[in-house]
Amino acid sequence: MSLQNVDLKYKYRSDKDRIHADFYDKCLQEASQYDRAVGYFTSNSLSLIAKGLEAFFEKDGTIRMIVNPHLTFEDVEAIELGYKAKYDVISRALLRQIEMSEESIREDALNTLAWLIYQNKLEIKVAFTNNNSLYHEKFGVFYDKQGNRVAFSGSANETVGGMQNNFEKIDVFWRENDMERIEDMVVDFENLWSDKTNGLTIVEIPDILKETIIGYKKGGTPIKPPKQIIKPRPYQQEAIDAVVNNNWSGILEMATGTGKTITSLLISNEFFQQxxxxxxxxxxxxxxLVGQWEKNCQDMTYKNITNCFGAKKSWVNKLxxxxxDFNLGLIEKHVAITTYxxxxxPEFNQLISKLRGKSFLIADECHYFGVKSLRDNMFGNIEAKLGLSATPDRWWDEEGTRYIEDFFGSTVYEYDMKMAIDNGALTEYIYTxxxxxMTDEEIGDYEKLTKRLIHLYSDEKANKEEISEVNRKRSLLISKAERKxxxxxxxxxxxxxxxxxxxxVYCAPGEVNTITGELSSMGYRVHRFDSxxxxxxxxxxLEAFDLGSIQILVAIKCLDEGVDVPSTKVAYFLASTSNPREFVQRRGRILRxxxxxxxxxIYDFIVLPSNASDQMYKSIASKELPRFAEFSRYAINNFNARDVVGKELKRYSLEYLMDKLPWEVYNEFKKMEVLE
Structure with missing residues (x-):
């Protein structure tokens, strides 16, 4: 299909034509680009050409628009007197118009405008004359993917009045003998867009306006996005083949940020196809994460989705x-998304146990599947079982790790951090x-807790919960070290x-308010992101963070698993547990x-207290440095990072700790337990 298929007339006039339906709509259905220079634009005009827009955006079409800012007499007076910069005046004038639109324009039209800008399908620039007169020309050009063009000019604005209510006329140019006129309009528009038109100044739509418009965006887009077929990358195809060849079971051990979610859904689609x-x-x-997975499922053509969490009455009957219906053969494709x-x-287990054939289980972050509450599940009849995790082994829970492997099988495909960075699936990083x-007071408290631990470990009747609590308090002293x-x-x-x-900024529990408050008092746009x-x-x-409206997010654990913040460029690790699952996943999210x-x-705050005894120094270093070993080995400045830490360790002859990875240290501790 192309613009050559549109039955066009050399003019459209309101006495005989419906300009929006007979011209705009038809051209949009065949076009892939629309350039428009216009005196006035309002979002409700979009609702008149919705049919054409839907087809237009299915072809991944884009619109560029030059508009007049609608300045009031007061705005012009302020510019002439030099009281306010033109850019600021225009921002306020446009904002005023948008605020009025919220009351006067149908909500869906404004929502459509918000989404077009948000998805970069509509770019708007603002034109104003250098003598403060009115910018009022009106012309446009449609393009299709074959290189055909349709140009037009006339009295109609990009408003409901201009398209439907007013008496308007436009002249249309598309024939061979119109080429000179068409080319002239193309050149005029490109000169406008690049701010090369004498007597006019063209500015980008002010950021404050863009953010305000996007703020009107509702949860879903009113115009269907282009139907895109998601094709697996080579490494994802390898993962798909590995699971298929392992009788639809196994664990995908893929680095955080490499697309485990999409890979697993591609595998489920392959299961459906077969x-x-x-x-x-x-x-x-x-x-x-339920909503995030729901969106991903919809992108992969799953339409019938039941979310099962919260109050049982909200999902039990539906499930x-x-x-x-599935067992009766009334539906062929269905998704149930739930939490661990x-x-x-019992209710969820009993219902799922009734499924008859062709069932497929995906366990996101499958290390959670080893919790005791799930070990008596009734999922044994499920035909395909797939576990996803960058770190499937459970930290200090051998029994839970064995259960995960017994249920899903072993890891069938591995895609580690080095491979992901080398292949361009993740971003390279600098590690500092x-x-x-530690303060003297913190050292003293740490010594007291250590002595308490030694006493508890020597007592055969010691309460394991008390040992865990003392260990937690000691770890928290390091996490909350004041010098950080x-x-x-x-x-x-x-x-x-x-x-x-x-x-x-990742901080310790209880410190979000302190850090957020202090950074805010410095003038930063900062927000907490915790439970x-x-x-x-x-x-x-997260949307404001992506846009840059929020500069800094201060988090504890909420960004650890499943939450996408790919726009993150810088991270400060003030606190982290010794569990590699936590800090490995945090790094993966930053490298998306x-x-x-x-x-x-990545900036990592490592506690190596020079004012502690040699024994305490080694104890703390043994806990802090596995994270350093993991982070530094893939950093592009690996040698510089090792030089910084190596100088500190050399005095104690502990340089070897820089190479001790988390699971190596873990296995050494387990061996020590066996020997004891």
Whole structure:
């Protein structure tokens, strides 16, 4: 299809034609690009040409528009008197128009405008004359993928009045003898867009306006996005083949950020293609991941989805009907998404156990599948079982790890961090370790807790819970070391504030308020991101972070698993447990690919207290350095990072600790337990 297929007239006039339906709509259905210079534009005009827009955006079409800012007399007066910069006046004038639109324009039209801008399908620039007169020309050009063009000019604005209500006329040019006119309009528009037109100044749509418009965006796009077929990357195809060849079972041990979710859904699609039917069960760690998986399922053509979490009355009856209809052959393709908490409930287990054939289980972050509450599950009849995790082994839980392997089978495909970085699936990164001391008070408290632990370990009747609690308090002393915050604040005090963006700060429990408050008082746009932030606000916060409206997010654990923040470029690790699952996943999230992101930076606050005894120094170093070993080995500045830490360790002859990876240390501890 192309613009050559459109039955065009040399003019359209309101006495005989419906300009929006007879011209705009038809051209949009065949075009792939639309350039428009216009005096006035309102979002409600989009609702008149919705049919054409739908076809237009299915072809991944884009619109470029030059508009007049609608300045009032007061705005013009302010410009003439030099009281305000033109750019600021225009921003306010346009904002005023958008605020009025919220009341006067139908909500869906404004939502459409918001989504077009948000998805970079509509670019708007603002034109104003250098003598403060009115910019009022009106012309446009449609393009298709074959290189055909249709140009037009006339009295119609890009408003409901211009398209439908007013008496308007436009002249249309598409024939061979119109080529000179068409080329002239193309050149005029390109000169406008690049701000090369005498007597006019063209500016980008102000960021403040763009953010305000996008703020009107609702949860779903009113215009169907282009239907894109997701094709597996070579490494994803290898994972698919590995699972298929292992009788539809196994664990994908893939680095965080490399697309485990999409890979698993591609595998489920392959299962459907081969078996003809599928009832897909997806288990996720947290409720906020249910919606994320639902969206991914929709992108992979799954339409019938039941979310099972929260109050049982909200999902039990629906799931019961879904299982019954699937067993009767009334539905061929269905998805149930749940959390590990709900998956362990008797109601969910009983319903899933009734499934008859062609069922497929995906366990996201499958290390959670080893929890005791799930070991008596009734999922044994499920035909295909797939576990996903960058770190499937459970930390200090051998029994749980064995159960995971017994249920899913062993790892059938591995795609580690080095492979992902080398293949361009993840971003390269610079790793900067900061070596920290502890205060004398912190050293004293750490020594007391160590003595208490020694006493407990020597007591055969010691309470394991008390041992765990003392260990937790001792670890927290390192996580909350006062010198970390002092250094963090001095770093940010020395930065140019507007150059800071897309930055994460991981801190210890109980320190979010302190760090957020201090950074805010310095003038940074900072927001907390922890369990106290309501689920319905998290998406808005992450969206503002992507846009740069929020410069810094301060988090504890909420960004550890499943939450996508690919725009992150810089991360500060003030606190982290010794569990590699936590810090490995945090690193993976920071290294996700994102437009204009070529390099990530990780700053790690490592406690190596020079004011401690040699024995305490070694004990703390043994806990802190496995993270250093893991982070430094794939960093592009590996040797520089090792030089910084090596100098500190040399005095104690502990340089070998820089090469001790987390699981190596873990296995050494396990061997020591056996020997004891």
């Amino acid at each position: 078996r003809g039917r599928i009832f897909l069960i997806i288990i996720v760690p947290f409720t906020h 019961q009907t879904d299982v019954r 908490k709900t998956a362990s409930s 370790p900061y070596v920290m001391d 915050k002092e250094l963090l604040f001095s770093i940010f005090a020395g930065k140019q504030k507007e150059e800071v963006s897309h930055t994460l 106290k932030v309501p689920l319905d606000e998290r998406e808005k916060i 690919k994102y437009p204009n992101k070529n390099l990530a930076q």
